[in-house]
Amino acid sequence: MAKYAGVSLILISFPVFLSISFLHLNLAFSLLSSISFWFGLALLVFPGFSQGKYYWIAFGSYFLYHSILYSLVLGLLEPGGVRYLNTIGQVHFGYGFEVPPPPAFFPYWVSQSPAVWLIMGSYEADIVPYSVFMGVLLGNLMGLNVNSILELNGLRHTSGLGKTLIALPTIGVISGASCCLALPTIILYSVALSVPALSSSILLVLSSSSYFLFVYYGLPVLSALALAFNLRVISRAVESCRFKVEGGGARVGKIS
Incomplete structure (x- = not known):
């Protein structure tokens, strides 16, 4: 339905x-x-929401970052970006919409309109439907992963399994989250600053519309897919551990 x-x-x-x-x-x-x-x-x-303190901490933190702070972080990563923080004198806030384009551009339009913008000196944070949706989706997946890992950890102690059972899913969560934390941009800027011969080529890539589309649209989708896959793996591990614990309890009861 x-x-x-x-x-x-x-x-x-x-x-x-x-x-x-x-x-x-x-x-x-x-x-x-x-x-x-x-x-x-x-x-x-959406896979559904959950409850619990750790779920809401993970959800709220990731939602706040992706929906509001993502574009500001990208600006700070630019060469000299941190230095420009001194230019912040006024903060401006506003909202609006985009004039409807031809129907063929509807997917782009619906991802960007209406919008709320926050301007801080040289930086602008745009809160648009796409970033809010992905913030909710990624925050939800992050919270569900955290809850599942905590449940798996409890079952691990009960069933006497090793710490590797928790380490691998945790690495999966970190890997999925890092896709969306502008790490490709950080790496490229670091290479550009460290190897002057490559600076012009790398900066040309970073300023291209293709790279913007990859970072702004592609990375969040990749993060969501990675977190969803990791959640499925953890859920299967939880079911396996729960079956082992319940099966072990049943056998003990039968013997006694």
Whole structure:
């Protein structure tokens, strides 16, 4: 049922987008189209939410970083970026929408409109539907992974298994999260600063639209896929350990 509702909401978002130019309700219909599209997509791909202190700490931290601070961090990673922090004198805040483009550009439009922006000196943080959606998705996957690792750790003590059972999933979480923490940019900048002969070529890559699309759109998707795969592996390990513990308990009860 949720899948049909998700597909329906995604389909509805497109005619709402087309009607903006005719009804002149730009901000309201932009918000309506975006909510319909991304909520529908969430119904299709979200694995579900969880509870617990550690889940919400992981969820909140990652959501805050990806939704609000990601673009600021990318700016600070630029050559001389930290030095420009001294230029922050005023902070500006605003919101708005993008004028509807031709229908072929709907996927890009719905990922960027409406938007809230925060300008701090030379830096700008744009809070757009895509970054909010990926922030919620990644934060949720991170929280679910943390909860599953904690559960697996408890079962590990009960079943008497080694620490390797926890170490590997933890490495998987760190690897999945690091995809989205601008590590490729950090590495490329470090090489550019360390090897002057390569600086111009690397900076040309970093300033290209292709690299921007990879960092802004590609890395979060790769992170989500990595975290989802890691969660599936941990869930299977939890089920295996739970079966072992319950089976062991049943055998002990039968012998006694």
